[in-house]
Amino acid sequence: HRADVILPGAAYTEKNATWINTEGRVQLGRRAVFPPGQAREDWTILRALSGVLGKTLPYNDLAGIRAAMEEDAPHFAMTDVVAPADEMPSLSEGNLDAAPFESPVKDFYMTNPVARASAVMAECAAGRAAAARIQAAE
Incomplete structure (x- = not known):
């Protein structure tokens, strides 16, 4: 009742997706069930919205998005690999905070x-x- 717009995004079990866990491991998620009703994978909602706004994103499928992610951040190509931070392209520059992870x-x-x-x-x-x-x- 507080929202002006509700986007019908699918739950994590209802879509193919890419995550990076807290140890820096890139993981691929696989759809377990199809989304109900009008729900869609997030990227398809954003792609459709970009077209309505006149700034159409150049991705037509999940493979295209993943290719662009790998181009911008090469560690996305290292699925299920734990690499030291100095070997991770996006983490090799700058300083990491020494604070422990907390929920x-x-x-x-x-x-x-x-x-x-x-x-x-x-x-x-x-x-x-x-x-x-x-x-x-x-």
Whole structure:
């Protein structure tokens, strides 16, 4: 109810995709099921939107996007390989922060819009937070 536009993106299980995990490994995801209804892979939504805006992206398929990614950032060609940071083209310049990785998620159960819109989930989250404060005080 807060959104002006909702783009029908497919869930990660409903699309072929590319990810980089926290250790720097490029991973390919494979579609497990087809998206329901009007849902589409993200790149197809952005490609269609670019055409409507008069700035059509030069990609017609996933292979074209992946080729462009590999051209801009060659480490995308190293699927499922862990390479030292000094061997990674995009990481060899500049300094990496020495801070440890920490999850930005404070309450996993409230990380999606359906749960955040639920009065019952808000009650549960408040109860869980209160229990954590009590446990920390003990």
